[in-house]
Amino acid sequence: MTDRTLTVDAQTHPSGVTVLTVGGELDHHTAPSLTHALEDTPFARGSRTVLDLSGLLYCDSTGITVLITAYHRAQATDSRLYLAGVNQDLMRVFRIVGLDQVLSFEPTVESAIEALR
Template structure:
């Protein structure tokens, strides 16, 4: 069985964070939004995202990342990034959002 190269794989990490690999786009962004919405986050929690294997992110993916950021910060927490693909980092920089997704 072949893996869809355009799919998004979300793995729950031992520290409660999420590792994303594949493509975060119009078709897959709702999966990230639903996953983050279902996380049992405590007040003041930190959610760590590993974006090191995220090969592609479009505007819908960016919106899903911002939704995750808002969910965490609305609880008084913070969102941090443990790794980031250079192309995704460039997109965040170009859009002026890189400061929201720092380690």
């Protein structure tokens, strides 16, 4: 049995952007951790959020649903959301399911923050 852990750390960047750093495996068992962190994230008109996924090792369909839900919440509140640091394997999966057509991706947190300016 594998150790299914997910870490989520919320920080406010000096630019005012909320950065959620996500690491580990995002699946059916761990998705509630990210869901709760996103519920605590202040999505509001004009707010800016970056999900730093550079430490994310795995993401199943439940995790993808959490990401899509975050996107819908950002859209509903007229705020902006970027995903940063997605590794090549996960990006391939995200492209296959069409997330690259919906979500905004940047290679690093800093480039995402720059894109949000």
